[in-house]
Amino acid sequence: MQQSNAYVITFSVVLTIVLGLLLSGTSEVLKPIQQKAEALDTKKQILGAVMPVEEIAAMKPDEIDAFYESRISSKVVNIDGEEVTEQDGATVTAESVDVGKNYKKDPADRLYPVFIFHEEGNADDAISYIFPVYGNGLWDNIWGFLALQTDVNTIEGVTFSHAGETPGLGARITSRDIQNRYVGKEIFDDSGNLVSVDMQKGEGRDYSGEDHMVDGLSGATITAVGVNKMLRNYLQNYQSYMDKIKEGNEVALK
Template sequence: MQQSNTYIITFSVILTVILGLLLSGTSQVLGPMQKEAIALDNKKQILGALISGDEIAAMSPKEVNAYYESRVSTVVVDINGKEVTEQDGVAVTAETVDVAKNYKKPKEERLFPVYIYHAEGNPDDVANYVLPLYGAGLWNAIWGYIALDTDMNTVGGITLAHAGETPGLGARITDSEVQSRYVGKTIYDESGKLVAVEMQKGEGIDYSNSPHKVDGMSGATITGKGVNNMLYNYLNYYQAYIESKKSSTAVAAL
């Protein structure tokens, strides 16, 4: 039976309203859960630069949150290494800074979170500083976190992740074996110049005696270059903060 235009329009409007309400309700219900999941994943990545992946995998979400809260404090700094507590009248914390969105801004306008890892049972004893990283791989975004020892020179650990690198090739940046190559490397050369750590082209060469080089990933040259650029750029963005901590450590040692 042919329906009138009025009936069809009314039915379409009602259906659209009902579906809109359902989608809105679903978003309201799932939104907080999604935010919690993202926050938990970020905490795991931050801790992954400090402790083993197996140890993190053995933790429940509640345990991850408790460990993070007991061992990590945060600050936010600008490109000059100065602490930022608010922007445009709005309070700023490391958790509210979206590194991916900041990546699109000029570096002078960005906010840079710092995650400070404390010794167990002693919140005044700093063990590492963890800095976020963000850049571009072969196909899409890559990101991660690098942990520096209190000398602000030695790499204590790193986690790397990606949105769409090639499985078995560039996607290997997430492998613990690849990430472990960075541990113990240094980001400053003997003259005091910030040089970062550079992944080499090809794979299978021993760089254990090269303080600023790590073995590459076979068949993943462009992803490796992306990691190199990301690491060098972000260490430079944080250089003022790094230098300030190096200076304060030197003064404290006197």
């Protein structure tokens, strides 16, 4: 039996509304689960900058949460290295700062999270300082965490992630082999100037004797350049805070 145009239109509208409500409801139900998964992944990336990835992989989610709570303290600073605890009337925490959204702002207006890896049971005994970094790769955003030893110069470790770099090429920044190249490198030169660490063009050379260079990514020069810019830009933005640590005017946690 052929239905009238009015019936077909009404049915389509009602069906669209019902499906929209169902999708919206499902999204709301799944949102807390998704947020919890994202928070867990961020904790893994932070911890990955200061401990073997194999140890993290062996932990269950609740064990990662417990370890993070017992060994990581955090704060938020501005580009002048001053601690920020409130913005627009709301409490600010390092875990609540969306580094990706902040990246769209002028550097002077951004919030900069700092994560401090410390001895268990002693938040004042810092082992390393972990700084989020964010930038652009070849196709999309790249980001990561860089950990510095207490001299605020020597790299303890890094973790890198990406949204859409080429598999087998730029996407290799997520591999431990690439990330381990940064361990032990230094971000300041002998005169105290911030020079960061540069991934070189090409791959296969030995830079073990160079404090500020690491081997490159074959076939992924643009991604490597993006990593270099990302590290240099964010380390510059954290420099005022690092200077306070070196001058002894900053403690691990207030």
